Amino acid sequence: MKKLSGFAIVYLVLVFIILYAPIFYLIFYSFNSGGTMHHFEGFTLKWYKELFHDTRLFIIVLNTIIIALLSAAISTIIGVLGAISISMFQKKKWKNGVLSLNNVLIVSPDVIIGASFLIFFTIIGIKLGFASVLLSHIAFSIPIVVIMVLPKLQEMSANLMDAALDLGASWKEVLTKVILPYISPGIYAGFFMALTYSLDDFAVTFFVTGNGFTTLSVEIYSLARRGVSLNINALSAILFLFTLLLVVGYYFINRRTSKGANMGVNK
């Protein structure tokens, strides 16, 4: 293959700079003692200190993490079982039908998901707050888990299950000892995706959250609408580090497992 031309390198570097500049801009000004995002007066850590003493924000962060972990765990369980059910359909028509229904929430714009869930919760009388946010997050994470798990199920040979059944395994044993270990990379990927979707979501939460309950995204939105406050910058620096750790960690876990599964066949 040809080597990169000078133009290509310059182009890539430019794209990288543009993609990262706003993030580092935020982080840079989080150390500004001046209190604005345009004139750097001096180095300070006071915004971080303020952040760590802000109990309201601490509760919001806690809420966000609890919602993310709970919704990811529950949606992974439901999604994995759903994917197994989809993979077992004999008729293609049914399979594709269920799969299309599955994908509705993935392709729907957030605003529509948010608005329709708002109507739904109001009609069945679920109070807007923790419960409605959790249910929504579970709901929009399930199809992602299914999509991540299904390819693994499809590449699994049906003989494997038949063999286990012939050897006298119960359905429960087939599930826990054959299917789940085989598809575990897909399950991890699904859980991780569900986690990040939940942490990242703003629009749906914005619609279905009540007065008393806020997640981090909604809080950032209402702070940002009021204008610049360097607390947000400090927060974004911490979130950036956290995301970096999460993604890099995931990358290495993923690389290790996929290496084992491909057995040297690196595409």
Place this chain on the structure above:
Amino acid sequence: MKNRVKWYTIPYYIWIVLFVIAPVALIVYYSFFDIEGNFSLVNYQKFFTPVYMRMTLNSFWYAFLITFFSLLIAYPTAYFLTKTKHKQLWLLLIILPSWINLLLKAYAFLGIFGTYGTANELLKVIGIGKKQILFTDFSFLFVSVYIFIPFMILPIFNSLEKLNVSLLDASQDLGASAWVTFKRVIFPLTIDGVKSGCQAVFIPALSLFMITRLIAGNRVITLGTAIEQHFLITQDWGMGSTIAVFLIIIMIVIMILTGSKRREQK
């Protein structure tokens, strides 16, 4: 065994009924009620008035521009990326900013594009002088494209990766110039990636509302902004649902337009 399998999967089908079918049905149902709760078609009449039509067209135009510029920047990026040494790592680094909360990135531009921000400083240095950047169409487009670029790069990168290298060699051996190879071989073979990239950008671009609120300062009203406004501010759920119904229809049309080829191949 079959019945046992079904028992385990009940929650999944309950989910489909409650959170996929019911919400869409409710949106359609509500679109037939006016603000007082009477059954009527007034919302649909309203939607076809010039005010809403102009808004829809505007929304389309912005979404088109956002998709176009994202593609323009993303395609070469993805192409060059496939030629780098540690391409998976570089790809990860390109995708990484998309994991950062969207609102934080939008917020960053409040500072960069602000009256005393870096962008204006730069303009001053060049000699153009201070300009109002924030709360203009330009800032809205710029920030949206910025946010959507990774979503465009990923599918294009994947389809470029699947491309058979020997085809490129063949094209070159047969005397095609680099440009002809690109136009006749590379681009047509990666069109599926381009399509799914456009799909991943266009539909969200139609329905964004937080960026319009933060960056465009209510100057730009997209379909998404209108839905949010009707649901959360004016509490006119009927009208909001009607716009949502049209957004769903548009979405389905786009899916059919951009997804047809892939189905044929299967």
